[in-house]
Amino acid sequence: MAFLKRSPWILHYDASSCNGCDIEVLACLTPLYDVERFGIINTGNPKHADILLITGGINAQNREVVKNIYEQIPEPKVVIAVGACAATGGVFRECYNIVGGIDKVIPVDVYVPGCAARPEQIIDGVVTALSILEEKRAKMTGAARMKDEVRHAEQAGEST
């Protein structure tokens, strides 16, 4: 069943962004774009989230925070890096405190370009992420089933 694609809950984290992309992310929730049409909910709790949506280039201080949040999200999960800074560090790339891109810290599945990224692009990024999320879920259940089969085979081997 593909319930996951119909009910993606998003955790939005600002990893030292200039706030431009964050405003665009929140614009997606307004009546004009209304992402709840797709069952998307903006949650504040990593344990309830399916998609981690990060803006900004990550600095030395929130590096651990990003890792921590990522680890708290239950599988299957995807990460969307929104904006130029999240992809490469953007205009802040040369700053002494900027790590330079989300993928330097955690694995990223979708990059949304733009400075700031437009709401349409962000929604497009989320929709792209949904198919990746579904792929991961299929892989996860497949892996669980294989594990079960192996265990059953072992048990059968022991009993004979």
Add this chain to the structure above:
Amino acid sequence: MTWTWLIGAVLFLILAPLAGGLIAGIDRKITARMQGRVGPPLLQPFYDVGKLFEKESVVVTTAQNFYILAYLIFIALSGALFFAGGDLLLVVFAFTLAHVFLVLGAYAVHSPYSHIGAERELIQLMAYEPMIILAVVGFYMVTNSFLVADIAVASVPLILYLPGVFLGFVTILTIKLRKSPFDISTSHHAHQEIVKGITTEFSGSTLAQVEIAHWYENIFLLGFIYLFFAWNPAIGIVAIVVTYLAEIFVDNVTARVRWQAALKSGWLAAVLGIVNLTILAYILGYMMTGGA
């Protein structure tokens, strides 16, 4: 005749999650329209719960899953007892016990957000419990029975005897439905405040159980509303619809209050109920003595 009570209970156990989920879907749709949005599909709550069952199970303490399962079972049990026409006092006590399990589940983990949510849930319990008991007492004073089966077939319009109790009950219904201005324990729409309050540490299938328990609970509460209008089923159903729409409206036009205000509102509702019952006791006593 002896088996009819079982039919009510079984029907509740099977149909309540379906009806509860559907009502939640309608609720979200109407809320979206009130905010000028299109809103999610009608079946969105079912997609959400289905999704939660697909997720990885992240458990901090195994005890939390046990408490949440107990919460679900006792909510379902109290609702089943209600629809089986059972004793209302027993129903209310099972209902309270269910919420105690929810609070224990939230206390079983070590997250401060979860603990704040649990504390607020206890405050909510204190706020609404007196009013629920008063409503039950009111039903007894009019119908001379605690059995839902007797109250539901009462030929007198209970709402005319218990208008204050009804208003008080509708006030605490806002707390029970976890709607603004009293959504203090789950922080439903304001995740920046205490993350997700009491449900912070529940994820995957455990969170799905909390959600299903909430559907059961809502159907039970709407059944409770029906009892006030039971002498005429058509009016009863209209009353349920109007009450629920009013709750959605209040949810959308009010801001969340502090826990002190929630507690005061709950007890103010109880005072309204007590005044109603006092006047009722006086009138009933007057009628019994034949006006002498």
